[in-house]
Amino acid sequence: MRKPMRTFDYFQLGLALFGLTIFLCLMLGVLYDLPYLHWIDQLGLHQIREPLTAERSWFFRNVTRAGNTRWTAVVMAATIAVSLIVKKYDIAVFMFVNVAIFALGGMVVLKHTFNRPRPDILHLVSASGTSFPSGHALNSILLYGSLIVLTHYYVHNIYLRYAFTTLLATLIIAIPMSRVYLGVHYLSDVLAGMSLGTFFLIMSKEFIFKYRTREFFENEENT
Template sequence: MGKQKVSPVPFFIVGILFLILFGAISWGVYFDSSWIRSFDLAWIDRIQGSISEGKTSFIIKVTELGSMKLVIAFTIIIAIVLFFKRRFAEGLWFGGTILFCAAIGGKILKKIFDRDRPAFLQLIEKTNESFPSGHATATTIFYGFIGLVLILTAVQIWKKVIVAFIALLWIGFILYTRIYLGVHFPTDVLAGFLYGTAVVFISIGVYLLVQQPLRHLLEKLNLVDKSKTFERAENY
């Protein structure tokens, strides 16, 4: 990852905007608004209107690439690799974001809303809380996090565009699979995407602010940190 000067302010602004959108969806779900029901029913009808055996078999396998358990396993592997390369700040940042915002934060939100799963055509059985979607949250934070870092560190515009396209396409597909399988309402996955996107942007903003103090702290612990993801912009 190459160095470049980046200001944290735009990341906080974008993150807050996505949090506001998440709040709007959450408000509608919590109070069971009519527009939420209409939105959900319309998209369930569209997405589950083309179910086939072969498609279902493929989707059941692929959708697990966005599961919280697998994302946590991938995160542990990446964090270990970063620690091995003595990029401790980056490892703590990445691992901490997934642990506290995806795993713990997502679980807290599920308990708060305690929304039942759709009572329609479920192609796989799920019985725990529905809102927000754990797959959507984990997928958006994990793959979105990696995608945005690659975009920020890429030099050529065409590379940024390709990475953004692939990341959004993959995240969108995982979200689609949860509705297709009948285990989530569309607003479940939309909320997971909005919350996850907010986390990604705010997390990068926070890291830009604390990366130097964090490195100084690591030095006091006799840990030579070689993280080099970003340089904070001094004038903003």
């Protein structure tokens, strides 16, 4: 029987293009040192970094670890391994494309391309390399956003689905914030990583899963 498909989700397409537009605006701000970029960065320093307290520093030092390269690679590898065992090959492709290619690979290319220095302020954690865009922000959207998509498709218990989604969404917000608080990124860096990650996540979801709705996954065994 032919598998059911839906039309492309144009709302999500619009959201993806909006994310790409935000990234391009921030990219131009970095390339040409435009005034609005400095306004955004100062806003981040005042609204996120201040005040520096022992409690906030402890929280953000720990939460930022959930977006580092090693942890991201471990979660990706574990998800891919499980998906191959249960023969869900589209999940394996989805995770590999989003995390290995777009997040980890894209981060290296983009940072080398823009070569923006990190903020010249006190860093509360060690950080090497350049600043734009934030790799942690890109990782958080593409890793935990991918897991939200999979949770929506494969976790049928509504309470578990909401619980997992809430936890993952919290990480998506907290990890980029941690980079600004810890002084290793500007707000524009993390907004660029999040907006570009949103574009990649939506486009990969729509194409890799072939526009399929949740109902397709729930009824797949009966088609």
